[in-house]
Amino acid sequence: MKVAIVGTGYVGLVSGTCLAEMGHNIMCIDNNEEKIKTLENGDIPIYEPGLKELVEKNRKEGRLSFSTSVKEGVKKCDVIFVAVHTPPLPDGSANLCYVEEVSREIAENMDDYRIIVSKSTVPVETGKWIKRTVDKYAKEGAEYDVASNPEFLREGKAIDDFLNPDRVVIGVESDRARQMMSELYAPLKDKTEILITNIESSELIKHASNSFLAMKISYINAVSNICEKTDADIEEVARGMGLDKRIGNKFLQAGVGFGGSCFPKDLSAFIKIAEKLGYDFSVLKEVQKINKNQRGLVIEKIRKSLWNLNNKNIGVLGLAFKADTDDMRNAPSIDIINQLVKEGASVKAYDPEAAENAKKILPGAITYCEDVYETVKDSDLLLILTDWKQIVEMDMKKVKELLAEPATIVDGRNVFEPEEMEKLGIKYTSIGR
Numbered sequence: 001m002k003v004a005i006v007g008t009g010y011v012g013l014v015s016g017t018c019l020a021e022m023g024h025n026i027m028c029i030d031n032n033e034e035k036i037k038t039l040e041n042g043d044i045p046i047y048e049p050g051l052k053e054l055v056e057k058n059r060k061e062g063r064l065s066f067s068t069s070v071k072e073g074v075k076k077c078d079v080i081f082v083a084v085h086t087p088p089l090p091d092g093s094a095n096l097c098y099v100e101e102v103s104r105e106i107a108e109n110m111d112d113y114r115i116i117v118s119k120s121t122v123p124v125e126t127g128k129w130i131k132r133t134v135d136k137y138a139k140e141g142a143e144y145d146v147a148s149n150p151e152f153l154r155e156g157k158a159i160d161d162f163l164n165p166d167r168v169v170i171g172v173e174s175d176r177a178r179q180m181m182s183e184l185y186a187p188l189k190d191k192t193e194i195l196i197t198n199i200e201s202s203e204l205i206k207h208a209s210n211s212f213l214a215m216k217i218s219y220i221n222a223v224s225n226i227c228e229k230t231d232a233d234i235e236e237v238a239r240g241m242g243l244d245k246r247i248g249n250k251f252l253q254a255g256v257g258f259g260g261s262c263f264p265k266d267l268s269a270f271i272k273i274a275e276k277l278g279y280d281f282s283v284l285k286e287v288q289k290i291n292k293n294q295r296g297l298v299i300e301k302i303r304k305s306l307w308n309l310n311n312k313n314i315g316v317l318g319l320a321f322k323a324d325t326d327d328m329r330n331a332p333s334i335d336i337i338n339q340l341v342k343e344g345a346s347v348k349a350y351d352p353e354a355a356e357n358a359k360k361i362l363p364g365a366i367t368y369c370e371d372v373y374e375t376v377k378d379s380d381l382l383l384i385l386t387d388w389k390q391i392v393e394m395d396m397k398k399v400k401e402l403l404a405e406p407a408t409i410v411d412g413r414n415v416f417e418p419e420e421m422e423k424l425g426i427k428y429t430s431i432g433r
């Protein structure tokens with residue numbers, strides 16, 4: 001099938017590339033000319049493992065092209081995905097201006113039947129607004145359908161999540177759209193459930209899923225606080241809970257809390273849309289509060305280890321909001337490092353991929369290191385904020401030797417065993433243990 005994807009951020013670019021890999025003809029569109037030039041030159045503007053190779057392969061095989069023209073996409077393709085960003089407004093609700101703009105542009109250029117599919121994460125009832133916008137700007141008698149097809153892609157694992165998903169969710173309101181969308185995802189139908197719902201349910205599935213996962217993380221972090229006040233160990237508790245199939249063992253990793261461009265934004269937007277619809281989603285407000293507190297607890301642990309932070313050397317390992325991404329959006333490291341600097345600490349930091357993005361956000365006073373050991377050397381305290389492979393696999397004997405005495409680590413991701421750290425003579429504090 002011929003498909004246009006408007007928006008070449010994480011979601012648009014990964015979705016377009018993977019749909020091409022599934023055999024479709026894809027045109028990825030963005031109004032940012034520089035971005036399109038970069039892509040045409042074979043470079044990828046984001047870090048996503050495996051994406052560069054897959055883009056290259058599908059371009060070579062003639063199934064993937066780039067353009068700055070929505071008009072061209074609408075003329076040449078049957079299905080048009082809207083994958084533009086929906087950033088938060090000051091009140092936490094999603095800014096849908098870009099979705100509206102693109103819907104209008106699609107409407108103005110439609111000659112034959114088209115399906116306009118919302119891929120961006122949007123609040124329930126956005127489909128209705130897209131329809132009203134298209135009705136307003138399309139030529140008289142124009143035939144089209146609106147559909148919803150939320151993404152469930154984790155940064156760092158996005159390609160596998162697209163090609164081997166737990167489910168594909170499609171919201172439609174006509175048989176024609178149902179048929180075409182089913183055909184689009186037919187290559188996945190033997191390996192996953194393709195759930196077809198109405199548009200509102202599909203939109204809601206996305207917000208409800210992300211918020212539920214965020215709730216799971218805040219829940220385990222809340223339990224980790226109880227563990228710290230008793231002799232219980234959060235790793236054992238999480239394992240014991242996760243063995244119950246009804247609970248499941250995923251997203252029960254206690255730590256510095258969740259960050260990224262999705263959970264924090266989607267939680268706020270879900271709370272807001274609920275409020276607009278007349279429901280106070282109070283449990284989600286608590287999820288946000290627990291998540292924020294978790295960052296403060298890490299600072300508290302550092303103070304307990306070092307007393308005053310003024311003039312102390314702190315080495316920070318991992319800046320991105322999680323491993324395998326260069327994404328710094330809402331990373332716990334931002335709040336934590338800002339506080340360390342505010343209290344007078346000198347900060348050295350290392351991240352395998354996110355340092356360039358971090359430089360744009362974090363205070364200028366930070367020294368960026370080339371590897372873990374440079375960061376460790378002479379630090380009064382080593383703070384672990386992201387469980388990158390390079391960090392999890394460090395030589396801990398060497399770390400002990402390089403750290404200033406007494407060797408002290410605060411681990412916000414529980415990557416090491418407390419007993420082993422004790423054996424090495426490291427003063428080790430982690431979360432909920």
Ligand code: UGA
Pocket residue numbers: 121151152153154155156210213217250251252253254255256257258259260261262263266321322323
């Ligand atoms: C998340 C969802 O997992 C995707 O399904 C969804 O499509 C995506 O948002 C989106 O809406 O676009 P992502 O933000 O890439 O994906 O990252 P996750 O792997 O879900 O992690 C989110 C945060 O939770 C990270 O900061 C991570 O460190 C943290 N986390 C995750 C924990 O603290 N504990 C856990 O057990 C799991």
